[in-house]
Each structure stands twice: as structure tokens, then as C-alpha cells.
Amino acid sequence: IPTQIFADSKEASNAVAKEIADLIRQKQKEGKKCVLGLATGSSPKTVYAILVRMHKEEGLSFKNVISFNLDEYYQMEPESIYSYHRFMKEQLFDHVDIAKENYFVPDGTVPPALLRDYCTSYENKINAVGGLDFQLLGIGGNGHIGFNEPGSLINSRTRLITLDHSTRVAAGMEFGGLHNVPRKAITLGVAPILNARRIVLLAWGERKASVIRGAVEGPVTELNPASYLQAHPDVSFVVDESAASELT
Numbered sequence: 662i663p664t665q666i667f668a669d670s671k672e673a674s675n676a677v678a679k680e681i682a683d684l685i686r687q688k689q690k691e692g693k694k695c696v697l698g699l700a701t702g703s704s705p706k707t708v709y710a711i712l713v714r715m716h717k718e719e720g721l722s723f724k725n726v727i728s729f730n731l732d733e734y735y736q737m738e739p740e741s742i743y744s745y746h747r748f749m750k751e752q753l754f755d756h757v758d759i760a761k762e763n764y765f766v767p768d769g770t771v772p773p774a775l776l777r778d779y780c781t782s783y784e785n786k787i788n789a790v791g792g793l794d795f796q797l798l799g800i801g802g803n804g805h806i807g808f809n810e811p812g813s814l815i816n817s818r819t820r821l822i823t824l825d826h827s828t829r830v831a832a833g834m835e836f837g838g839l840h841n842v843p844r845k846a847i848t849l850g851v852a853p854i855l856n857a858r859r860i861v862l863l864a865w866g867e868r869k870a871s872v873i874r875g876a877v878e879g880p881v882t883e884l885n886p887a888s889y890l891q892a893h894p895d896v897s898f899v900v901d902e903s904a905a906s907e908l909t
């Protein structure tokens with residue numbers, strides 16, 4: 662997996678934001694929609710902040726952007742302070758000119774009986790607009806991408822998943838305690854992630870060093886779902902020096 666190592670996450674985020682902005686502008690010139698797959702969590706926050714600045718100061722427009730987020734906790738009200746829906750509005754959508762009907766975050770309120778159909782329709786919506794031009798990813802300390810936890814298969818589809826204990830522990834701080842963290846989430850599957858034409862995975866800090874090494878240099882294994890990205894024709898890992906520290 663091609664790995665770009667930057668001195669720090671700020672520099673790295675600048676490069677990624679520039680790639681996304683260039684893609685949006687190029688599609689604009691061609692008169693086409695730009696379909697983005699987006700992630701939440703701490704890793705992409707600076708990328709979103711830079712895109713917001715580019716919108717405000719450089720006139721970068723999101724009018725041709727359609728976006729699909731990777732995941733949402735279940736059950737979760739979109740207006741909750743803990744929801745990924747809310748996160749995306751606060752970090753990006755409320756500060757740029759993307760149309761409300763053009764961004765999608767999995768709905769954490771779908772009744773259990775309707776979930777299967779809902780997940781299929783979420784993928785169908787991506788396909789109906791031509792598939793993902795670009796997928797932004799973070800990585801869990803356990804190798805999850807989206808919330809495809811270890812054990813997820815390479816051909817897994819969008820579905821309800823049970824979160825790993827380690828994933829819930831990592832989220833515990835934000836939720837004010839482990840007991841407040843939902844046990845489940847809706848996640849885009851590994852297969853639809855791998856369908857994106859371009860994938861960029863972000864990882865910052867020593868906490869991610871060993872899982873990055875496994876994904877880049879280790880075998881392709883369901884024990885580290887990020888290792889499935891080895892099979893993708895146009896993927897980059899964008900990491901800081903600490904996250905790269907275990908690469909040989």
C-alpha cells in the first residue's frame with residue numbers, strides 16, 4: 662500500500678484537503694457531480710476544517726458534491742450530540758454550500774425490521790449516482806475501517822454490526838463513560854468501500870503505529886480489515902511520523 666509520511670497531521674491534512682478540492686474542481690469543470698465517501702472521528706477533523714477555509718477564502722464550492730458517510734451509531738437520533746450526523750454538520754456541512762438533499766449519513770433510527778432493506782437502499786443510492794469517486798477513511802486501533810470490525814469479510818455489505826469492546830472503549834470519553842456508548846452501528850460494508858475509485862486512509866499518532874504496520878506489511882486478513890485495502894488499485898495511506906514509526 663503506497664504510504665505518504667508527513668512530519669505532522671496538519672501538513673498531511675493539507676495535502677489530503679488539496680486532493681479533495683482538486684477533485685471537486687475538476688468534476689465541476691467537466692460539469693459532473695463529485696461523489697465523496699466521508700468518515701467521522703478525530704482523524705479527518707483538520708481536513709474538514711481546511712475544506713471549510715477553502716470554501717470561505719478561496720471560493721471552493723460544494724454545489725456539485727454528493728456525499729455518503731460511512732457509519733452511524735445504532736440506535737441514534739440524528740439531532741443527538743453524539744451522532745455522526747451532527748458531527749458532520751458541525752465539522753463540514755453547515756459551513757459550506759452543499760445542498761441538504763445531497764449529503765447522506767446512515768439513519769440510526771430505522772426500525773430493526775426495516776434495517777436490511779435500508780442498508781441495501783443506502784448502497785443503491787451510491788450506485789445510482791455513479792459510485793464513490795473518493796473515499797476518506799480513518800482506522801481503528803483494531804484495524805476497523807468504517808465500523809467493519811475484525812471478522813468482517815472482504816465481500817461484506819452495508820449492515821448492522823456489533824461494535825468491538827475496544828471500539829466502545831475508544832469512544833467512551835466522548836460519551837462520558839463506556840456505558841453510554843451504543844453497542845451497535847450501521848456501517849458501509851468492506852465491498853462498497855473497496856468499490857470507491859480512489860481511497861485515502863488517515864492515521865495519526867503512535868496509537869495507530871502497530872495496526873498501520875499490520876495493514877501495510879502484514880497478510881490480508883479479516884483480523885485487520887484495513888489489510889483488505891492491499892487489493893485496491895488506487896489507495897494511499899496518509900500518516901504522520903508516529904503512525905509510520907513501526908513500518909520497516
Ligand code: F6R
Nearest residue numbers: 700701702703704799800801807
Ligand atoms: C468513523 C469511522 C471509524 C474511524 C476510526 C478512527 O466514521 O468509520 O472507522 O475512522 O474509528 O477514529 P479516530 O479518527 O477518532 O481515531
